[in-house]
Amino acid sequence: MSSPQRRIAGQYRLVRELAGGGFGRIWQAHDELLDVDVAVKEVWFPPAIDPAEHSRRLEYAAREARNAAKLRGHPHIVPVYSVVIEDDRPWIVMELVRGGSLADRLVRGPLPPKEVADVAEAMLKALDAAHKARVVHRDVKPANIMLADDGRILLTDFGIAAHQDDTRLTTVGNVVGTPEYLAPECINGAVAGPASDLFALGVTLYRAAEGKSPFRRETDTATLGAVATQQPPPMKKADGLESLIFGLLDKDPEKRLTDAAALERLRGWRTGQKPPDDSPFVVVWTGREPLDTYAEKLPDQRFSQTFTGWFGTKKFAVPEVRSGWVLHVGPEYIMTTDSAERYEFTWDQVLHISIREVRDWGPHQFTVLYLTFMPGYESPMLKPAGWPYPKTSPPESILKFPVCVLGPMAPEQRAELSEALGRYGGRRWKPIAGTAEKFITRIRGWRR
Numbered sequence: 001m002s003s004p005q006r007r008i009a010g011q012y013r014l015v016r017e018l019a020g021g022g023f024g025r026i027w028q029a030h031d032e033l034l035d036v037d038v039a040v041k042e043v044w045f046p047p048a049i050d051p052a053e054h055s056r057r058l059e060y061a062a063r064e065a066r067n068a069a070k071l072r073g074h075p076h077i078v079p080v081y082s083v084v085i086e087d088d089r090p091w092i093v094m095e096l097v098r099g100g101s102l103a104d105r106l107v108r109g110p111l112p113p114k115e116v117a118d119v120a121e122a123m124l125k126a127l128d129a130a131h132k133a134r135v136v137h138r139d140v141k142p143a144n145i146m147l148a149d150d151g152r153i154l155l156t157d158f159g160i161a162a163h164q165d166d167t168r169l170t171t172v173g174n175v176v177g178t179p180e181y182l183a184p185e186c187i188n189g190a191v192a193g194p195a196s197d198l199f200a201l202g203v204t205l206y207r208a209a210e211g212k213s214p215f216r217r218e219t220d221t222a223t224l225g226a227v228a229t230q231q232p233p234p235m236k237k238a239d240g241l242e243s244l245i246f247g248l249l250d251k252d253p254e255k256r257l258t259d260a261a262a263l264e265r266l267r268g269w270r271t272g273q274k275p276p277d278d279s280p281f282v283v284v285w286t287g288r289e290p291l292d293t294y295a296e297k298l299p300d301q302r303f304s305q306t307f308t309g310w311f312g313t314k315k316f317a318v319p320e321v322r323s324g325w326v327l328h329v330g331p332e333y334i335m336t337t338d339s340a341e342r343y344e345f346t347w348d349q350v351l352h353i354s355i356r357e358v359r360d361w362g363p364h365q366f367t368v369l370y371l372t373f374m375p376g377y378e379s380p381m382l383k384p385a386g387w388p389y390p391k392t393s394p395p396e397s398i399l400k401f402p403v404c405v406l407g408p409m410a411p412e413q414r415a416e417l418s419e420a421l422g423r424y425g426g427r428r429w430k431p432i433a434g435t436a437e438k439f440i441t442r443i444r445g446w447r448r
Contacts (some may be wrong), residue, residue, distance in 0.1 A: 071130055
């Protein structure tokens with residue numbers, strides 16, 4: 001059992017334990033040869049470990065030192081200096097970073113958006129360097145991100161990292177990594193790649209911004225199921241970083257943001273510039289906003305149990321309570337999601353797109369995004385995503401299918417949505433009467 005004052009390799013005197021868990025413990029130590037403080041990672045082997053597991057952990061430590069050494073000059077990666085063997089166990093010597101981990105910081109609550117962006121930029125640059133060196137970290141999470149007292153943000157713990165030229169290490173019946181940060185493709189048996197690190201970073205940034213993990217459940221099995229099949233809840237505190245974070249959390253690694261694309265999107269957020277042409281339009285409703293506060297009411301109308309409109313007096317029930325949702329319009333598809341379901345409509349399935357303002361089911365105004373689908377395609381959606389509204393189905397004589405009910409949008413936001421629909425949908429986009437926001441249609445109450 002290691003303890004303070006013990007000397008490792010006759011050179012490194014252990015001073016105090018800094019952290020522990022997983023595969024080892026981190027010690028503050030003093031290099032008595034060079035007279036400097038360092039950090040030493042002790043790879044912990046449990047009692048009665050079998051020879052195969054012993055060899056596997058030795059190999060993990062060797063890989064960590066080898067892979068981290070390739071990246072020791074990067075400003076956002078903790079440098080590794082040496083690895084020594086003591087008591088048939090590896091000890092990895094690295095820079096002593098004075099400060100704490102992102103996980104330690106998040107105990108006090110979420111980060112402000114600017115600090116989330118700072119973490120994102122540092123980690124994207126670190127991962128970009130690692131991926132260019134053909135190293136996949138495989139365990140990006142808050143506990144492995146250091147926030148130094150001098151302001152640096154550093155990635156550490158390459159203990160289960162893999163170089164693409166290494167022989168793959170596997171454990172029968174076991175998935176390497178932390179469940180809530182595993183990419184869906186890894187859960188399904190694929191080899192971890194750069195996109196897997198970026199998914200883990202997306203989970204990390206979501207947790208940093210919101211103060212909670214998007215996929216953590218009561219058991220590891222339930223957590224893995226959530227990662228594989230469920231969408232992250234809409235964000236409430238990201239202040240415009242949703243496009244970056246959701247782009248990293250795409251369950252399809254082919255559609256997930258790359259290091260370079262994510263950095264470009266982050267630069268756009270910092271400068272207030274519009275996203276590049278290949279960036280999707282994303283609008284989010286958190287589920288918290290009261291309908292009476294956020295929905296635009298008709299002029300000179302007051303909410304009551306009855307509403308007198310063009311078609312006479314009708315009684316309206318209070319709209320059902322709905323969870324938050326996301327509308328994504330991108331180069332590959334239109335996507336809507338809420339806490340339970342996600343639907344993607346690829347552009348080759350869409351014949352026409354339109355937006356209409358609907359005002360006839362009560363005193364509130366709703367903007368509805370409609371799609372007309374190609375012949376032969378039948379949508380699985382039972383009701384559109386979006387704001388609370390009575391269950392309805394559209395009159396097919398007007399447009400084929402409402403996919404999202406939007407609340408009030410600022411003119412700039414509507415213009416961005418229209419631009420995205422025109423850019424990605426091309427001739428499918430049919431703005432009516434010049435601008436969709438000016439078109440008001442009177443519809444007899446939609447059928448329940």
